[in-house]
Amino acid sequence: MTDADVHRAIDAVWRIESARLIARLARLVRDVGVAEELAQDALVAALERWPESGIPDNPGAWLMATAKYRAIDVLRRRTALEGKQAELVRRSEYLAERAEVDLDAELDDDIGDDLLRLVFVACHPVLSTEARVALTLRLLGGLTTDEIARAFLVRESTVAQRIVRAKRTLSEANVPFEVPHGSERGVRLASVLEVIYLVFNEGYSATAGDDWMRPGLCEDALRLGRILAELLPNEPEVHGLVALMEIQASRLAARVGPAGEAVLLLDQPRDRWDQLLIRRGLAALARAEALGRALGPYSLQAAIAACHARARRAEDTDWTRIAALYDALAQIAPSPVVELNRAVALAMAFGPAAGLEVVDALNADGALAGYHLLPSVRGDLLAKLGRFNEARTEFELAASLTRNARERELLLARAAIETPPAR
Amino acid sequence: MRFMMFMLPNIPQEGEWMPTPEAVAEMTKYNNELTRAGVLLELDGLHSQAEGVRVTFAADGKRSITDGPFTEAKEMIGGYWIIQVKSKEEAVEWASRCPQNDCAVEVRQIFEMAEFPPEVQEAAAAG
Numbered sequence: 001m002t003d004a005d006v007h008r009a010i011d012a013v014w015r016i017e018s019a020r021l022i023a024r025l026a027r028l029v030r031d032v033g034v035a036e037e038l039a040q041d042a043l044v045a046a047l048e049r050w051p052e053s054g055i056p057d058n059p060g061a062w063l064m065a066t067a068k069y070r071a072i073d074v075l076r077r078r079t080a081l082e083g084k085q086a087e088l089v090r091r092s093e094y095l096a097e098r099a100e101v102d103l104d105a106e107l108d109d110d111i112g113d114d115l116l117r118l119v120f121v122a123c124h125p126v127l128s129t130e131a132r133v134a135l136t137l138r139l140l141g142g143l144t145t146d147e148i149a150r151a152f153l154v155r156e157s158t159v160a161q162r163i164v165r166a167k168r169t170l171s172e173a174n175v176p177f178e179v180p181h182g183s184e185r186g187v188r189l190a191s192v193l194e195v196i197y198l199v200f201n202e203g204y205s206a207t208a209g210d211d212w213m214r215p216g217l218c219e220d221a222l223r224l225g226r227i228l229a230e231l232l233p234n235e236p237e238v239h240g241l242v243a244l245m246e247i248q249a250s251r252l253a254a255r256v257g258p259a260g261e262a263v264l265l266l267d268q269p270r271d272r273w274d275q276l277l278i279r280r281g282l283a284a285l286a287r288a289e290a291l292g293r294a295l296g297p298y299s300l301q302a303a304i305a306a307c308h309a310r311a312r313r314a315e316d317t318d319w320t321r322i323a324a325l326y327d328a329l330a331q332i333a334p335s336p337v338v339e340l341n342r343a344v345a346l347a348m349a350f351g352p353a354a355g356l357e358v359v360d361a362l363n364a365d366g367a368l369a370g371y372h373l374l375p376s377v378r379g380d381l382l383a384k385l386g387r388f389n390e391a392r393t394e395f396e397l398a399a400s401l402t403r404n405a406r407e408r409e410l411l412l413a414r415a416a417i418e419t420p421p422a423r
Numbered sequence: 424m425r426f427m428m429f430m431l432p433n434i435p436q437e438g439e440w441m442p443t444p445e446a447v448a449e450m451t452k453y454n455n456e457l458t459r460a461g462v463l464l465e466l467d468g469l470h471s472q473a474e475g476v477r478v479t480f481a482a483d484g485k486r487s488i489t490d491g492p493f494t495e496a497k498e499m500i501g502g503y504w505i506i507q508v509k510s511k512e513e514a515v516e517w518a519s520r521c522p523q524n525d526c527a528v529e530v531r532q533i534f535e536m537a538e539f540p541p542e543v544q545e546a547a548a549a550g
Contacts, residue, residue: 009515011510011513012509012515013516015509015513016517222461223460223507226458227459230458230461253535258541272548276464280465
């Protein structure tokens with residue numbers, strides 16, 4: 001093995017072990033920032049030693065043992081600083097005594113709990129959304145600062161700063177290393193799910209850069225989601241989110257055309273949808289439903305995605321069911337975009353007039369003013385109703401609102417077509 | 424990226440073979456570990472090669488059917504996992520953790536459509 005081979009192997013070990021390592025250390029030292037630094041120190045030690053000694057048989061245990069000795073030092077120093085508080089003294093003495101003994105077996109039982117605590121702390125509401133994303137990818141996804149920076153097209157120093165500041169914020173706010181309970185739990189879980197879905201969406205339709213998809217980020221988000229689903233098997237929305245991501249990811253290869261252009265859902269070649277991911281998505285949705293509670297926003301969106309996934313051809317889509325699911329979604333998580341989607345589903349299920357009624361209400365409401373998809377959908381429905389002059393005006397308006405050049409071309413082309421057929 | 428890990432057990436082709444409950448328990452623990460790490464997409468175990476059938480096509484396309492066991496086969500596939508990981512090294516690290524003796528785990532990357540040249544992709548789409 002060359003040094004480069006060993007370094008790549010160490011990267012792989014890090015990817016697998018780092019979250020567990022940090023989670024265990026955080027339980028010992030009660031500070032996620034310190035735990036992360038201890039884990040990093042252990043990684044540095046591995047990078048120094050393993051090229052000579054070879055990779056140990058149980059690299060995770062090696063990293064943990066190395067980090068643990070340093071953790072004991074940290075605890076001792078802290079105990080001295082904090083005036084020898086009895087609890088900490090006992091703790092560090094106990095740990096020192098046991099230092100020769102392998103603590104891993106003892107800690108292993110609770111590793112799931114520790115990971116879960118780490119998830120909740122990394123996604124704590126005291127942090128900005130950007131900080132939560134960076135910290136989650138770093139602490140739980142095992143990504144390096146450089147990998148996060150490349151994924152989000154920002155400078156490495158920016159991400160590094162974000163992480164340093166986030167760790168300081170957590171420490172200053174005295175955020176406890178624990179899983180929230182009671183009424184707080186729902187809100188905190190929503191924050192975790194939001195962070196994971198945000199990572200997924202940044203990969204699915206990138207907001208910056210030349211490539212409008214970055215599948216690597218989708219895979220990172222899916223991995224986090226799948227881990228969370230095992231940690232919280234009784235939370236339907238976790239399975240709902242996993243289902244939604246699995247099904248959306250199944251379309252990755254089909255939603256980009258030969259020239260790199262976006263291909264809309266109904267125009268996608270369905271034989272390029274990934275059936276393995278669809279199967280996994282449907283299974284995750286079934287897990288959410290089996291818990292027997294009312295479906296939340298992620299589960300409902302997954303159920304809608306599942307309707308598309310189950311239809312072999314676009315014309316086989318069960319639009320009546322999709323319209324009903326959007327109806328349910330509009331009731332628990334109302335938003336103008338959900339309303340617009342509901343309008344499209346209603347039009348597909350019950351004819352353009354049914355959809356137009358909802359679109360006109362949205363138009364009057366003004367919440368989507370300036371959003372090019374509103375006139376685009378309205379134009380489409382008007383054209384289907386034979387109201388060509390109005391349709392043309394809508395497509396022209398939509399073309400003037402979009403920032404995407406290719407989309408503008410398509411909309412202007414549609415505007416040109418929508419002239420009354422000659423008699 | 425995705426990898427398929429093939430389990431190639433060193434067991435006799437013929438005769439009854441059943442894993443011990445201990446071996447199954449160990450393997451289940453390993454599979455759960457893959458699941459908890461969020462990397463496992465799918466897995467399955469295969470019936471004995473002795474029960475398998477091989478359809479062979481000669482250079483001229485002539486077809487022949489042979490029942491197992493296949494005496495010339497040096498190794499047999501006992502089962503497989505499909506995992507989604509960040510690198511080949513990560514796949515190898517996971518394979519290294521398989522709790523088995525007297526076997527091999529072969530790690531092979533799964534092709535993505537995007538890896539093929541455009542004309543191959545077009546042919547696949549047209550099929």
